[in-house]
Amino acid sequence: MLWQILVLAICLGTGAMLARVVRTQIASSDVKARFVRLGVESFARVLSPLLALLFIVIAKSMVEHWIRINLLRIAIPLVGSFALIRFAFYILRRIFARGGGTVGGFVLVFEKVFAVAVWAGVALYVTGWWPDVAQYLDQTVLPIGRNKVSLLTIAQASGSVIVTLVIALWVGAALEERLMRMDSVHSSLRVVMARMVRAILILLAVLLSLSLVGIDLTVLSVFGGALGVGLGLGLQKIVSNYVSGFVILIERSLALGDMVTVDKYTGLVTRINTRYTIVRSLDGVETVIPNEMLLSGAVQNHSLTDRVVRLATRLTVAYRTDIDQALKLLEDAARSVPRVVREPAPQGYLIKFDPDGFELELGFWIADPENGRSSVLSDVNRAIWKALQGAGIDIPYPQREVRILESIPRPDAQHSKEIPLGAR
Template sequence: MSTRSFRNTFQSHAMNQTPLLNLITDFVDDFRQPAILWQALVIIACLALSWIFVRQLRAVLARRADAVVPPVSVEVRTRTESFIRILTPVLTALLLGVSQHFLARFQSVNLLGIAIPLCTSMALVRFGFYVLRRIFARHGEISPVMLLLEKVFTIIVWLGMALYITGLWPELHAFLESIVVPLGRNKVSVAAILQAAISVAVLMVLAMWAGTALDDRLMKMQGLHSSLRVVMSRMGRAVLILVSVLVSLSLVGIDLTVLSVFGGAFGVALGFGLQKIAANFVSGFIILLDRSLTIGDVITVGQFSGKVTQINTRYTVLLGGDGIESIVPNEMLISGGVQNMSLSNRMIWLSATVSVGYDTDIDVIFPLLEEATANVPRVSKSKPPSATLVRFGADGLDLQIGFWISDPENGTGVVKSNVNRAIWRTLQEHSVFVPFPQRELRIIGAASSALPGATATETTGPASQP
């Protein structure tokens, strides 16, 4: 079939022509004219210019990142690269739009009219990936659920773009408007429900993205106290989410006064069933505001002990020396006693004990033990160690060597072990006897041990000097 007969076939069905057939007819017209070549050249030129610009921008940012001291982290580099990938389709769409505006004065631009939405949809998909990973993949870990969410988002964007290009979107919208769902005394169309859901979802994602960006920016402000930064971050994110919900409800035409009923119901539920949650929530803000705890403090509360790694609105995370994380409700930190090893003074006192024989000259051994302890890494030099005689034990003299450390967040087990090893080496080098219990079992009347009158005694005493 020739091009003219093909066109006549479509024109014969002009009364029943659909937007898709209009699109095909326009393409047939363009292919019969040299205009298609000019449009193809414009598309290629716009793609090339965008690619060259983005490549130069990537090289400039890479040089600046290498020149920064300390070097930029891998997470920041990955985030920057993901954002740069959005610029290529965005710049292409802008250049195509400008070209379409001037080229439309001289010829038809049907091909450009399709290329622009395609580039826009590509930019929207990449921007959606960037935002979603910025929110839900903070440390570069992409879960299967995240991948599934990205695939669903991609399908929705491309499906909507296909409906827009083919001109079927108005018909689909009219069809959804015709389907009415009864909600109590009112009737709402499916189109209004979908519009409300999409508005809420989009604004919520944007609010969470803005909250994440605000969190990162506040955490880099070293001039503010860490607790104040956390408070501002939490409150900023909560305000952004609340504003996004209210704006999205207003956009879809929902009267905000109806939320007063929900507020009353929420207050009743809060009074009866959510007391603990509300108490933990308020306690979290109190902890952050009064600065009784900060991230990095080493605390002990009840049976939990460790370094504070997170202070959330409901709970606080403690990282123990054994690597186990404990989730402590904030109410426990407010209503109970808390031992904070680094609240106003990070210096804490530790001790090691050892027993020596009664024939040991403690006036000689004390300086040796203090010097050996002072040479151990992490032991404070500003507050030197001190050795004391604690008691006269059953087996020997009980000595205690006390010392200070200024970094309790690094744990105490290793430094105690190093101090004990230094003490032991010193005692061995100076041939100091360390007594230990020795048990001696005596059987009276060994020859008649099987007789009923046989008895046994056990004595305990210090071991003799070898």
């Protein structure tokens, strides 16, 4: 027994040390092929139990002629199950929590159920109850229509469907991540390709899982006809939104990072899904806009061909002001703000003659409207105020002069003189 514990400890320790060395080499090496790095990193989390399992199998075959190997026989399914659970958790986190996102409650529950099912299966295998449980599930049948299906068949079918779908989603997530890194391809085209690849993989996974279960794929023609009727009657809006989403992505009329105005909503396009688009306003509020609305209505894209946007501010100066000097001060003040671009250059204009003075306008351009307009307008106005104060130019406030040209007697005073004394 002690020899088995010693051999098991050596195998586990060697596997952990070798896995750590391999991970260190991978992290320090410059792997140019991203798919090679992706394939290696995918098994980094399960590398330690897999190597330990390999060493245990090798040690079992080497020492089985000299010592008892009952403990090693039990350790093989335990370590293998641990590797399977860690690999499944890695795949689920990569699918549903990419980019450092949080994991939803459904994924956490599924992970717990999967872990319990795997450990229960290992316990049944180790105790020798697995054949009896499998026979019981095979003999327990459920009537489904005219046919009878055993619980074992249902469990195998559910397992095959879940496994194929998870593998398809995992491969789709890996391909989507690689496609989104292709800077040479337009962002809209990358999104279209990623969505199409995922849809094709899910379709293939469903067809493969159905064939593994034993369902004849020709029966899908009936389902397709019913689906077509349903789409024609009650799902027109949903289908229209999906089609509109693909049309928008293919036409490239919208892209991630565009500054748009749709109806009364203005903001940055942060996500383009197949059914809706998310627009994040400058105050942080996200609006979910159906894609059909983007395709059928008017959309102002402030950065379709050029991200540079013009802003303007107006002010009034006194009539004694030198206009040329004032306009030059305005333009220099705008140039002093970092967010104002140099080309096109800021330009000052004399708009009109107000009763209080000259009305001037300063037009300038910015290249990052997604960072907000109020802040840059405030910076420009503050720079203008400092420049005018330094030059001694006043900004007049509205005022009026009221002159009384002559004294007019009040009407009640005239009437009072005409009334006799006796009548008072």
